[in-house]
Amino acid sequence: MYDQTRAQQPADQPPGHSGRRVSGPEPLLPPDARDEIVRRLGHAVNAFTDAPREALDEAESAFDQAAEQLANALAEQRRALRVGWEGRDPETDSTELRLALRQYREITQRLLRV
Numbered sequence: 001m002y003d004q005t006r007a008q009q010p011a012d013q014p015p016g017h018s019g020r021r022v023s024g025p026e027p028l029l030p031p032d033a034r035d036e037i038v039r040r041l042g043h044a045v046n047a048f049t050d051a052p053r054e055a056l057d058e059a060e061s062a063f064d065q066a067a068e069q070l071a072n073a074l075a076e077q078r079r080a081l082r083v084g085w086e087g088r089d090p091e092t093d094s095t096e097l098r099l100a101l102r103q104y105r106e107i108t109q110r111l112l113r114v
Contacts, residue, residue, distance in 0.1 A: 028073045028074065028077075028110075029069050029073055037062050037065055040058055040059075040061070040062035041058075041062050044056070044058040044059040045059075074107070074111075077107060081104060084099075
């Protein structure tokens with residue numbers, strides 16, 4: 001769902017889960033998903049000496065998992081943004097449309113910084 005409160009936050013300082021401001025944008029993936037991918041990559045690096053092929057397979061699998069979860073998270077954000085602005089009258093809802101544009105810009109800039 002379109003979050004008008006979130007859209008009104010400065011692009012470089014979104015609120016954290018507690019409603020307090022945090023430095024930088026919130027991660028696109030939840031902490032447990034990120035931790036699992038980091039764990040798998042660490043395991044691959046540590047196992048490389050003893051089993052290089054298996055280590056590369058594990059690293060590739062972790063990469064695929066990260067890419068898939070990121071694509072899903074971005075698709076969900078896109079869906080939520082679209083619900084907020086689609087079908088609105090540009091003449092009467094320019095503020096809402098501007099906020100949606102701001103969110104698209106923020107997400108795209110985050111992707112380009114990665």
